[in-house]
Amino acid sequence: MKKTVMLLLGLVLIGTLVFGGGSKAADSGGQDIKIRIMTRWSDDSPLSRYWREKVAEWNNQKNGITIVDESLSDEAAYLDKLRSSIATGNQPEIFIEYGGSRIQDYVEAGILLDVQPYLDADPAWRDSFLNDLADKWHFASRPGTYGVPCQFYSVFLFYNKKLLADAGFSNPPATLEEWRKTCDALLAKGIQPMSLGERDNWRAGHFLNNLVMKSYGAKGVTDIAKRTMNYDDPRMISLYGIIKEFNDKGYWGPNAVSVGDETEGSDFLTNKVAMRFQGSWFIPQIAADYQGDISNIGIAPFPYINPAYKDSWQGGSAEAYSISNRKETNEAAIKVVKYFTSPEYYAGAEAYAKGGLYVSKFNTKPGVTIDPITTAAKALLASGKEFRDDIQTYDPESHMLDTVRAAIQGLFIGSTPEQVAREIVSKEKVK
Numbered sequence: 001m002k003k004t005v006m007l008l009l010g011l012v013l014i015g016t017l018v019f020g021g022g023s024k025a026a027d028s029g030g031q032d033i034k035i036r037i038m039t040r041w042s043d044d045s046p047l048s049r050y051w052r053e054k055v056a057e058w059n060n061q062k063n064g065i066t067i068v069d070e071s072l073s074d075e076a077a078y079l080d081k082l083r084s085s086i087a088t089g090n091q092p093e094i095f096i097e098y099g100g101s102r103i104q105d106y107v108e109a110g111i112l113l114d115v116q117p118y119l120d121a122d123p124a125w126r127d128s129f130l131n132d133l134a135d136k137w138h139f140a141s142r143p144g145t146y147g148v149p150c151q152f153y154s155v156f157l158f159y160n161k162k163l164l165a166d167a168g169f170s171n172p173p174a175t176l177e178e179w180r181k182t183c184d185a186l187l188a189k190g191i192q193p194m195s196l197g198e199r200d201n202w203r204a205g206h207f208l209n210n211l212v213m214k215s216y217g218a219k220g221v222t223d224i225a226k227r228t229m230n231y232d233d234p235r236m237i238s239l240y241g242i243i244k245e246f247n248d249k250g251y252w253g254p255n256a257v258s259v260g261d262e263t264e265g266s267d268f269l270t271n272k273v274a275m276r277f278q279g280s281w282f283i284p285q286i287a288a289d290y291q292g293d294i295s296n297i298g299i300a301p302f303p304y305i306n307p308a309y310k311d312s313w314q315g316g317s318a319e320a321y322s323i324s325n326r327k328e329t330n331e332a333a334i335k336v337v338k339y340f341t342s343p344e345y346y347a348g349a350e351a352y353a354k355g356g357l358y359v360s361k362f363n364t365k366p367g368v369t370i371d372p373i374t375t376a377a378k379a380l381l382a383s384g385k386e387f388r389d390d391i392q393t394y395d396p397e398s399h400m401l402d403t404v405r406a407a408i409q410g411l412f413i414g415s416t417p418e419q420v421a422r423e424i425v426s427k428e429k430v431k
Contacts, residue, residue: 032066033332036092040078042071043262046284046353051340054348058339065332068092075202079402086111093326093333096319099136099147100393102401103322107139107146113323114144118334128343128360133317136393147320148337149359153279154315154381155210157300158286158373163191163274172275172300174310176214176242179303182275183251192273196252197261198412204243204256205405207277209314209391210302211239217309218386225394231404231428232421240408240417247412257412277302279318280377284353287371299376311385317359318389357381403427 037055041048055069070092072078085091086106097103106112119126129149137147159172167186173179183193197203212220216235223229229236246252253259253273268276270291276282286297304310321340323333339345343362350356351365355374364370388394392401407415407423415423 032062032064033329034066034068035094035329035332035336036068036070037336038078038082038092038095039069039071040073040075040096042069043073045281046288047281047349047356048073050349050352054340054345058336065335067336075200091324093324093329094321094336095324096150097147097322098319098389098393099317100389101395101398102393103137103146104139104141105398106322107142111325112146113325113330113333114146115148115323115334115337116145119145119148122338125338125342128362129341130359130361133359134320136317136389137320137322147322148341149317149320150341151281151318152316152357152359153281153318154313154357154377154384154387155206155277155279155302156377156380157275157277157302158268158282159275159298159300160268160271160273161296161298163271167191167274172298173303174300176303176305183246183249186274187250192253192267193251194253194275194277195259195264195267195273196247196256197259197264198252198256198409199259200261201405201409203261203264204408204411205390205401206279206314207243207246208239208404208408209388210277211242211305212391213312213314213388214302214304214309215239215306217306217312218388221388221391221394224391225396231424237417237421240411240420243408244411244417257409280315280357281318283371283373283377284356286373287354294371294373297373299373299380301380311383313381313384313387314389315381315384316387316389397429399427399429400424 039051041051052069055067058065058067072081082091082095082097091111103112130152133149133152134145134147137145137149139146157172163186164170164172164182167182167189169182169185173182186193196207212224216223216229220229224231224236247256264276265278265282265285267273269286269289283299287294290297301310301313321337323330323337341360343360346358346360347362347365349358350362350370351368354369355371357374357377390401392404395401404424407420410420410423411417
């Protein structure tokens with residue numbers, strides 16, 4: 001970790017000399033301060049469209065701060081661009097990240113602004129968030145808060161009631177074994193159970209997260225981080241085996257690695273597949289784009305393996321805005337982040353999308369009708385006992401998210417679960 005931090009510090013120093021650390025945007029002879037911001041909201045989903053409208057609304061105010069939107073929806077491309085820009089000291093003034101070990105190097109290198117003083121200076125803003133969302137942006141090695149939560153999520157199983165009924169099922173699968181039986185029955189009827197956009201390798205990564213949570217709960221996530229249950233543990237190898245089984249049996253279609261996440265979503269929205277496991281960010285897209293009567297779509301928890309952990313969920317605060325620590329742009333960046341995390345912003349998002357789950361406490365706007373899937377999702381979450389984000393978020397080695405996702409993608413092109421386990425542990429720095 002220390003070597004990584006020193007390397008980052010050196011690269012940032014070089015970047016500052018070459019690029020001025022982004023300060024030229026502010027030092028503009030009385031012109032607008034330019035605040036570059038990177039999110040993954042460049043696609044055509046309702047909340048991404050809403051985001052772009054609010055960026056335009058801000059810029060139309062001509063208040064002395066111009067937002068430059070550098071968003072990129074593809075996760076791998078986004079992270080590559082972000083890391084490269086940080087390495088040269090020319091990262092945007094604001095960007096979204098996922099917290100935990102993924103940003104710890106940035107925090108220890110002094111790259112990120114501690115936003116806690118700004119939150120404390122504005123109690124109304126600070127207290128507008130749901131409780132306990134900032135845990136992944138706190139670090140024992142450096143007191144403070146290094147991100148402002150902007151997205152809440154949990155992973156559900158969405159299902160097409162008619163297609164399940166055609167295969168003889170009146171209820172969605174509650175257990176892994178029921179899920180297998182449902183998929184087998186659908187295939188027998190000539191109905192594709194699901195798609196999986198594994199060309200975007202976070203999809204199987206999320207599947208593994210849920211297998212861990214539904215088998216071992218939050219303790220399993222902690223055990224993996226501490227290596228008391230390592231990635232080559234027989235318990236983990238058995239979970240890789242489930243991923244391989246689902247692929248080999250065709251539950252996700254004939255060639256998951258050739259399908260992207262957007263196509264996966266489109267397949268569900270156009271009634272080509274019967275089920276989709278996905279985060280709650282998919283709810284507004286169903287409400288806006290489903291081709292049929294929305295009452296045909298149901299929502300359920302991800303099927304469990306161990307009954308003791310049926311109420312354990314992948315979820316929590318998905319993303320936060322982190323601010324590059326630059327004296328000349330910090331105040332302007334805080335103003336922008338406040339705008340995009342205000343109760344007014346989220347009330348508008350809910351109205352625009354006709355639903356969704358958000359990080360803020362706010363009142364629904366008068367006359368706004370919330371979609372029934374959002375209502376059902378809130379009821380399901382009420383029984384949730386524990387939530388955890390991607391299991392690698394809590395890992396002491398920040399590379400593990402990419403390492404694990406790349407390794408388990410091998411299950412779709414011939415790797416065995418044992419080979420995947422060896423591939424992951426061979427990349428570990430701390431044994």
